[in-house]
Amino acid sequence: MPKITNCLWFDRDAGEAAEFYCAIFPNSKITETSYYPEGLPGDRAGQVLTVAFELDGTPFTGLNGGPEFKFDEAISFQIECHTQAEVDRYWDALLGGGGQESQCGWLKDRFGVSWQVVPVQLSRLMSSPDKAAANRVAAAMMQMVKLDIAKLEAAAAG
Numbered sequence: 004m005p006k007i008t009n010c011l012w013f014d015r016d017a018g019e020a021a022e023f024y025c026a027i028f029p030n031s032k033i034t035e036t037s038y039y040p041e042g043l044p045g046d047r048a049g050q051v052l053t054v055a056f057e058l059d060g061t062p063f064t065g066l067n068g069g070p071e072f073k074f075d076e077a078i079s080f081q082i083e084c085h086t087q088a089e090v091d092r093y094w095d096a097l098l099g100g101g102g103q104e105s106q107c108g109w110l111k112d113r114f115g116v117s118w119q120v121v122p123v124q125l126s127r128l129m130s131s132p133d134k135a136a137a138n139r140v141a142a143a144m145m146q147m148v149k150l151d152i153a154k155l156e157a158a159a160a161g
Contacts, residue, residue: 008055008062009080011116012072015047017065020114021056027096028058039067079109079117087122087152094120094149108150122152128159136161 025031035055039047101113128140143158
C-alpha cells in the first residue's frame with residue numbers, strides 16, 4: 004500500500020514551521036531537508052525547498068513553493084486531547100508567536116495552518132443517545148473558543 008504524506012505549501016518558512024511543530028508534538032523530528040539548486044529563476048538558490056518531518060509518527064512535507072497559495076480552513080489538523088491540561092497546552096503552543104483563535108476549538112497558527120484542539124470526550128457527549136443532552140453540548144460548544152471539558156460535561160448533565 005502506498006504511503007500517504009501530508010504536504011504543506013509555504014512561501015518561505017517551511018523549515019521554521021517544521022521546527023515549530025516538532026517542538027510542540029512529542030516523538031517528532033525533522034528527517035530530511037532539500038535546498039533550491041543554483042540556476043533556477045528567482046532568488047531562492049541555497050534556501051530550503053522541502054523539509055520532511057514527522058509529528059508523533061505522522062509524516063509531513065513542508066514545501067517552500069512561493070506566495071501563490073495560502074492555507075484556509077478547508078483543511079485542518081485535529082488533535083484529540085484526553086485532559087484539559089492537554090487542550091490548554093496544545094492551544095497555547097499553537098497560538099504562540101502570532102496565531103489566531105477562532106471558535107469551537109479551532110485556531111490558526113502563525114503560519115496560517117488550521118488546527119482543531121478537541122477533547123476526546125466531545126465525540127461521546129455529542130453522540131449521546133440522550134438527544135437533549137447532545138443538543139446542550141452542541142450549544143455550549145458553539146459558544147466556546149477554546150473547548151472546556153468541564154463545561155461540556157456540565158452541559159451534558161443539564
